[in-house]
Amino acid sequence: MASQIEQQVMRRLGSAEIRYTKGRRLLVQALLEADGPRSAGDLYRELKEEVPLSSIYRSLNTLSGLGILVPHHGPGGNNRFELSDWLMGHHHHLICKSCGTVDDIRLPGQTESIIEGLVGSATADKGFKASDHSFEIYGTCGDCLAEGRNEGL
Numbered sequence: 646m647a648s649q650i651e652q653q654v655m656r657r658l659g660s661a662e663i664r665y666t667k668g669r670r671l672l673v674q675a676l677l678e679a680d681g682p683r684s685a686g687d688l689y690r691e692l693k694e695e696v697p698l699s700s701i702y703r704s705l706n707t708l709s710g711l712g713i714l715v716p717h718h719g720p721g722g723n724n725r726f727e728l729s730d731w732l733m734g735h736h737h738h739l740i741c742k743s744c745g746t747v748d749d750i751r752l753p754g755q756t757e758s759i760i761e762g763l764v765g766s767a768t769a770d771k772g773f774k775a776s777d778h779s780f781e782i783y784g785t786c787g788d789c790l791a792e793g794r795n796e797g798l
């Protein structure tokens with residue numbers, strides 16, 4: 646599965662005549678394995694400092710500009726990035742207000758249909774045609790709950 650997504654990434658880069666360098670490859674692979682959006686600092690640590698931080702920032706910019714990555718503006722003002730929905734599939738986010746962790750969640754098709762219906766009725770009055778939606782659910786993650794930390798942000 647990973648290689649199929651990487652092929653799509655390579656095609657998109659290729660059409661912009663941008664090379665899929667080792668640094669970019671490591672970055673995309675780290676995001677493929679991640680369970681939620683990651684900041685440049687997170688990726689730097691997860692890649693064991695193998696890719697310089699400045700190059701991670703540049704790659705995040707390049708890949709976002711091509712629509713391969715999308716920024717996620719979580720709590721704490723720390724920009725996190727993830728692979729776009731056209732690569733990773735539609736999903737939502739659980740955001741811990743205590744530690745700032747952002748987790749991906751995928752909902753069953755039936756639940757998505759209910760949400761589509763709600764989005765439709767919420768936007769119809771405004772004459773707005775919704776094309777997409779994303780849920781951000783705020784609270785306290787399991788780790789923080791277990792350690793008795795409560796929402797601080």
Ligand SMILES: [Zn+2]
Pocket residue numbers: 741742743744745746785786787788789790
């Ligand atoms: Zn937490």
Ligand SMILES: [Zn+2]
Pocket residue numbers: 681682727736737738748749
């Ligand atoms: Zn996500």
